[in-house]
Amino acid sequence: MQQSKEQQVHLFDYLKVIQIRWPIILLIFLLVVITTGAITFLLPRQYEATALIQVQENADFDIFQQGRGATVDPRFTTTQFEIVQSKKILWPVIQQLGLAKEWGDR
Helix, strand or coil: CHHHHHHHHHHHHHHHHHHHHHHHHHHHHHHHHHHHHHHHHHCCCCCCCCCCCCCCCCCCCCCCCCCCCCCCCHHHHHHHHHHHHCHHHHHHHHHHHCHHHHHHCC
16 A cells, blocks of 8 residues: 555656646757758658669570570579569559459459
8 A cells, every 4th residue: 555655646746747847848849840840841852763674685585495404594583573563564464354343342
């Protein structure tokens, strides 16, 4: 019982300090928000972009070639997979095949 009473006293002490100092707390909060806004407004704009570049040494390379010694570079297959997944390729295929309607209802 004694310990609970001490905790309540401490809580009321903290609340009293906050109640007395609320103008300073509000002033500091406003200064931080205004300073952050001003710095963000004054900083130069930065933009980000991504690009996928495909370099081909042999344009006649067939990924599905069969036979002895037919090896496929893992970088080639990874690049081709990323190209197929790109929005420029994927969205026209989805629209042409009506996949959004077919799979969207499920």
